[in-house]
């Protein structure tokens with residue numbers, strides 16, 4: 001079995017290497033008012049396609065999601081507002097998407113529409129076929145509609161549950177389309193549907209989460225996609241294992257097989273979510289190149305490049321007097337999970353490795369003994385810094401890190417979690433970062449030592 005799988009792996013990789021990778025990858029969300037986002041405050045940000053777009057960007061920022069929902073639209077072509085007669089339908093065809101999510105059926109359940117129920121299968125197949133025949137050959141996912149928690153607007157939950165959902169299952173089988181079961185995923189969410197039919201922002205988030213892949217191809221969360229992640233696929237071969245279900249891209253098919261391997265191969269040796277990376281391998285000049293994004297950093301003062309003196313190739317030596325590195329805005333710590341890591345050597349108690357200008361010191365040392373701390377904290381009255389008991393100013397190389405995972409705050413030294421707590425609502429802002437100096441450039445916060453390999457991820461990475 002192992003031998004077969006490794007052969008399949010090699011073939012998958014060869015296949016991917018010969019495929020010309022498209023640039024932008026478009027997901028078209030076809031649907032009714034639930035997709036459109038009727039009644040949702042700040043619809044452009046909170047509709048389910050908008051939230052799905054942000055989730056998918058974490059998987060791969062090449063993907064984009066567009067909302068083609070039309071309020072009142074039906075799947076049935078003889079009903080009162082057929083989707084295929086709306087301009088949005090023609091826009092989907094013209095956009096030539098790479099993936100299509102169809103979420104229709106709710107308005108079909110109205111009695112005056114459901115009299116045409118005998119056409120449901122053929123009309124659904126018509127819709128799938130017109131998308132499938134596009135030159136872009138999109139992969140198609142079809143959704144079991146969300147529940148109707150009140151039979152509002154003439155919509156019937158009994159028809160959705162007892163008639164439409166079994167038909168959607170049949171259609172999926174007939175067309176080998178993938179099914180996303182939003183009915184089950186949202187069945188306990190009535191509180192998030194104020195009128196019983198339309199989700200609020202929180203409900204739309206649950207819809208997006210039910211569709212989006214649960215992880216990046218870095219399954220073990222160590223930062224890089226490599227053989228270790230591939231072996232997790234092998235360990236779960238043939239299972240319904242959501243963590244690894246990344247193929248067909250981008251939403252998977254509830255089974256781990258060669259399609260997941262093909263998608264993984266596309267990301268092999270990439271570092272998903274690495275949004276800024278200063279290797280500090282320069283030999284001269286006043287610019288530190290960002291190898292992951294477009295945020296080259298500016299060297300201030302007269303630090304010394306140490307091309308042979310770093311932990312990973314070269315590093316930058318700061319004098320503790322007037323040297324630091326300034327960057328543009330990278331990330332607002334208020335908003336999402338993130339991880340920052342750096343190699344450091346030297347320094348002294350009270351000095352700072354990484355801070356946000358005008359914000360908080362993200363990675364710094366306790367003024368009394370040089371223990372690693374973070375002063376990035378909540379905005380509430382009980383908020384406080386997180387202190388470790390691990391000295392990092394002992395003149396040895398240490399890899400230090402701060403990881404934000406939901407409400408958890410964790411400090412790492414040399415791959416060991418040295419302090420952790422929960423802290424709600426971190427204070428943050430849209431300012432740039434300082435490497436090697438405190439948030440307000442206070443005397444005594446200038447780092448006196450080496451800094452190397454500074455990485456920022458927009459997700460949780462376990463060192």
Ligand SMILES: [Ca+2]
Nearest residue numbers: 218220222224
């Ligand atoms: Ca990995």
Ligand SMILES: [Ca+2]
Nearest residue numbers: 245247253255
């Ligand atoms: Ca799969």
Ligand SMILES: [Ca+2]
Nearest residue numbers: 279280312314
């Ligand atoms: Ca380096």
